[in-house]
Amino acid sequence: MRSGSTVHEAGRAPVVVGYDGSAGSRRAVRWAAHEAAARGTGLRVVVAADDPGVPGTRRTATRLAPLRLGDGHEALAEAVALAEACSRGVTRGGLVRSGQPGGVLVDQSHTAQLVVVGCRGRTALPASESSTSLITASRAACPVVVVRGRVDAPTLDPVVVGVGVGEPVATTVAYAAGIATRAPSPLVLACGWSQDAGSLSRVPRPVPDRSGSLATVVRDVQAQAGRSLQRAAELAHRLAPGVSVRTELLDTRAERALEGLSWGASLVVVGRGGTGPFPGLPLGRVTRSVLEHAGCPVVVVPPEPREDEPREDGARA
Incomplete structure (x- = not known):
C-alpha cells in the first residue's frame, strides 16, 4: 500500500469517494454520503496527494494544482466534515495516499462495494485518458459512479x-x-x-x-x-x-x-x-x-x- 495516513473506519465494505477539494469532488462526497446511508454501510473518503507525475501540475485559470501530501490531511478533514453534515448516521472514515488519484481509487475499489468520483477534478480534464473518472471507471473492481448533472432527482425519476x-x-x-x-x-x-x-x-x-x-x-x-x-x-x-x-x-x-x-x-x-x-x-x-x-x-x-x-x-x- 502506498504511503499515507488513515482515519479509522468500521463495518462491512464501504462506499468509497475520492476527494481533492474541487467543486466536483464536493458534489461527489455529498452524493456518496447519502448513498452510504441508503445502503446502511460506511463511507470512506480517499484523498490522493503529491504525485509530481500527474499532468497539469501548475495552477491555471481553469484548474488547480494537485494536492500536496501536507495538504491532504486538511482536505480529508474538510471532506469528512462535509459528509457528516450531509448524513449524520453514516460511519465515516478516510485516508490520505500518495499517488495518482485514479490509481489510488482503483486500489481502494478492491475493498469497496462502490466508488464515487466527481466528473471534473483539480486537473479539469474530463475527456482525457488521464482523467480520474475515466481511469477509475475503466479499471475498478467494483461499480463506479461519476457524479454529474442533477444529483437530487426525486426518487420517482427512473x-x-x-x-x-x-x-x-x-x-x-x-x-x-x-x-x-x-x-x-x-x-x-x-x-x-x-x-x-x-x-x-x-x-x-x-x-x-x-x-x-x-x-x-x-x-x-x-x-x-x-x-x-x-x-x-x-x-x-x-x-x-x-x-x-x-x-x-x-x-x-x-x-x-x-x-x-x-x-x-x-x-x-x-x-x-x-x-x-x-x-x-x-x-x-x-x-x-x-x-x-x-x-x-x-x-x-x-x-x-x-x-x-x-x-x-x-x-x-
Missing part, C-alpha cells in the same frame, strides 16, 4: 439502463434492479440503434450474407435490438417483480438515446462497453460519451470475471 444490441446485460440489469427496488424507482431499459451506415458496420448482424441491401440490414439490426430489450426486460421482471419496467427502442445512436433520457432520470447504468471502433480501449464509445454528457449521475458496472481469468490471489474465478 433508473435508466443502457442495453447494447446483442451485448450481455446481466450485470447492468441486476445492478439497476437492486437500486430501483430500494428507492423504489421505475426502470427504463433503453436501446438506441442508428440507421447511419458507419454505425451499423460495428453492430453484429444475424444474417450471414452481408452483401444484402441496407434496408435488409436495418431490419435485422432493429429486430436484434428488440430481442436484446426483451431479454433485458424479462430479467428485470424476475429480479425486481414489484418495479415498473419500461423499454425504449430508439432509432438513434445509443449514446444519444441514453444522454437524452438521462435528463429525466435519477441514474444511468451502463457497462464498460469496449466494442466500439477501438476495441482495445477499456471503455466503449457509448460509455465514454455518456460519462461526458449525461444529465444525471452515471454508474459504470464492470463485467463479471470470465471463468478462465485469474483472481487477485491467483485463483481461478
